[in-house]
Amino acid sequence: MTLASMQSVLKRYGSCAALDYIDLEIHEGEIVGLLGPNGAGKTTLIQALTGILPVDQGRISLFGDSRNPFSDANKQKLGLVTQEIAVFEELTAKEGLEFFAGIYGLRREEKKKRVAEALEFVGLSAYANKVPHKFSGGMKRRLNIACALTHRPRLLIMDEPTVGIDPQSRNHILESVQKLREQGTTILYTTHCMEEVQEIASRVVILDQGQVVKEGTVQQLIETVRHEETIIFDVADPLGIPLRQVESIAGVSQVSVSGSRITVISAAGAGNLDRILSVVQQHSGVLGIQADKPNLEDVFLTLTGKQLRDREGSR
Amino acid sequence: MTIFYFTLKRSFANLANLIFLTAAPIACIFLPAGEGWPPLAYGYAYFGIVILFVAIRLAQIMMEDRVKGILKRLSVAPVRYFSYLGQHLLAYAVILILQSAVVVLGGWIAGQELHRPWALFALYVSFSFAALAMALAWISVFRSKDAAFLFYMSLIVLAALLGGIILPLEIFPDLLRRIAVILPTFWFAEGLKSIASAQPFADNVRINATLCLYALVFLVLGSTRRMQ
Known part of the structure; x- marks a missing residue:
């Protein structure tokens, strides 16, 4: 069953299309990883899908309802984990969750039970009576997730829930997401971190410049670039490398620079490594060479010509 | 609800709020009366400033x-924006009304000369509504909490000064006195004078109605700009 869908959705900010005729479907029981660099339109997509932001064109449907997708009945089944840590700093963790449970109409015993469950789920039971003001960044992020869980949403939308936290909290969050799926919650998970998507998503949607560039399972997406290989050169003087000359070598499809690294995408088995290496060595000292198996990063690079990480914080 | x-x-x-909400009104009860000015004891004029601070x-x-x-x-939850706004404003209004009741009742018990305590209470409540609506309109145009508070503090002091709460209006030049009429603080000070000088009941009603009108205008201004 399709829980949420967007058909030809357009959202403009002035002359810039933040969502450029987007089509998207989220089916029951899946974790959809929405992958894209900062500024790709992920947050706008979430805001449109949840009704926070009105769209200029197109149709949005939630739980099979396209006439009034943002009705109270549909909102009861929807949960949002915001990118901002939207928790009450002055209330205890338990009180904050009681507030969110209360606005979804939960009463007394049921409310208490759900709050305790949510705290347990995110591993904060021991901190129930503490104010988040004193929590670490990771604990606040976990509480932020718990706030969206007390009403047991059927569809949970998570907007970059692991931004700026330690690896331990990040792992806890990723495990929680997988547990939620096992319990039957459908999840739309946005991130610009491809490892997270690779780890948890049953389907990946790659978004760039407001458009869905590609979608499929992680394996399907990697298959699209399996005929290619990625060679990474660590060099002393990356700016001295004549990228056009490297690009002109037979079999090479893309060359990009990131810090001291030159990434070359070439047709698999083209036998051009010697030629590439000789061009690179002519213009800079080579500190290391590494050949990678294709991953989502390569998929993204092949499809958009950009690297996910290079653009972090760009918008 | x-x-x-939760509001x-x-x-x-918050500790700062707790002080503003409890200690400040109680302190107002015990401030002495001036000679000739203000019309009631100092605390009963300065309570207008407390109301403005508490509201913001x-x-x-x-x-x-x-x-x-x-x-x-x-x-994203099944909550209407106006329900959110209404419940917040209701909670704030309850706090301000209780504060006003404490100040008036406390003054009456402490033996302050309040002339017409009920009229004074009504004046505080009307002014509280106006102050709350002004604060709402004010925060709706700001993105930074600190900037909003700092600017508003300066504004409060200026409005209290020009309105005749801190100093008698008569000492200001004619032009400033004319400008003062547009300030809610002016009507608050007028209300205090009216109560102290035992003006007809209709005069109190007119002043309270003016303050309520301010509340309505600022409420419309503050609530139409949704805070998202």
Whole structure:
């Protein structure tokens, strides 16, 4: 069953299309990883899908309802984990969750039970009576997730829930997401971190410049670039490398620079490594060479010509 | 009434708020009377300034909700914006009304010369509504909580000065006295004079109605700009 869908959705900010005729479907029981660099339109997509932001064109449907997708009945089944840590700093963790449970109409015993469950789920039971003001960044992020869980949403939308936290909290969050799926919650998970998507998503949607560039399972997406290989050169003087000359070598499809690294995408088995290496060595000292198996990063690079990480914080 | 209940709880959760909400009004009760001015004891004029401060402190809670993304989260929940706003304003109004009651009742018990305590209470309540609506309109145009508070503090002092709460209006030049008429603080000071000089009841009603009109105008201004 399709829980949420967007058909030809357009959202403009002035002359810039933040969502450029987007089509998207989220089916029951899946974790959809929405992958894209900062500024790709992920947050706008979430805001449109949840009704926070009105769209200029197109149709949005939630739980099979396209006439009034943002009705109270549909909102009861929807949960949002915001990118901002939207928790009450002055209330205890338990009180904050009681507030969110209360606005979804939960009463007394049921409310208490759900709050305790949510705290347990995110591993904060021991901190129930503490104010988040004193929590670490990771604990606040976990509480932020718990706030969206007390009403047991059927569809949970998570907007970059692991931004700026330690690896331990990040792992806890990723495990929680997988547990939620096992319990039957459908999840739309946005991130610009491809490892997270690779780890948890049953389907990946790659978004760039407001458009869905590609979608499929992680394996399907990697298959699209399996005929290619990625060679990474660590060099002393990356700016001295004549990228056009490297690009002109037979079999090479893309060359990009990131810090001291030159990434070359070439047709698999083209036998051009010697030629590439000789061009690179002519213009800079080579500190290391590494050949990678294709991953989502390569998929993204092949499809958009950009690297996910290079653009972090760009918008 | 979940939002109402938690708004009350949040209003008292902060130490600075707690001082503003409890200690400041009680201190007002015990300030002495002046010679000839102000028309009531100093504390009963300065309580107008306390009301303005309390109103902005309370309204900042809503601003925090907007800045921190809580409002975004609520807009995905089955809660209407006007229900959120209404329950917040109701909670703040309850706090301000209680404060006014404490100040008037406390003054009466402490033997302050309040002339017409009920009229004074009505004046405080009307002024509280106007102050709350002004604070709402004010925070709706700001994105930074600190900037909103700092600018508003300066504005409060200026408005209290020009309105005749801190100093008698008669000492100001004619032009400033004319400008003062547009300030809610002027009508508050007028209300105090009216009560102290035993003006007809209709005069109190006119002043309270003017303050309520201010409340209505600022409420419309502050609530039409949704805080998302």
